[in-house]
Amino acid sequence: MNGVLLVIAVACATVPDAAAADDAYYLTLFTAEATPYRPEKTHTFLAITKVPGDGGAVENREMSWLPATLKVRGVALRPETGVNLSVAETLKVCRRENMRVSVWGPFQIKAELYCRLSNQIDRLGEGKIKYKGTDNLYPSPVAMNCYHAIWNVSHPMRKFVGPFTSGDTTGGKTVHLFREWIICPKTTHDDILKVVGVDQEPLVRRSHDYWPTHAAALRSFLGRY
16 A cells, blocks of 8 residues: 555656646536436546646646446446546436436645646556456556546545445545645636536536435435435
8 A cells, every 4th residue: 555655646746847836726526327326327527627827728637437338337247448538528428328417616626636636647548447347356556447546546545336335425525535635615616617618518516515425325226316
């Protein structure tokens, strides 16, 4: 575990060219789930945005880790090739699968979190990491599901997966895990939604402290909304 944490520390020892003091960074976090709840029809994804203080071009990067087939299997024997989609591509999948999409933020974040997530996006793009929905038994450099790919930047050993641990509950948990890097979580920066390209999407807005329990997913699974 110490080795994993050391890698993260070294990778982020210098913040993105390390950020001018007046650059601003933002996190927009999404979850998707079907109604009634089905674990194979859930997803967690995000966008990170850098707004340079000198008026330069805005940078937007996105993490949406899915199997390359775009068919999530709740139980699969082996890891499979993964793909990192854009937010626009992910929303198409959500519409096709009739999944409700929720959004937390956009939150202003510290440059360090932007750096960690940006590095993770690069790692996913190298093709070495596989996708596996139930990834409990696989080390993160081998295989991860969508939300563990996100959490890996701060909690690399957090790998528990159960039938009701995905979907909306991961949104509130992600905000909790990233709380030390989120600047004033009660304040959202809605102009960033346009930068991400979702300002016209029918998203369910969630407050920073909205964290549904696993029991809520179970009730939805049973049709008790």
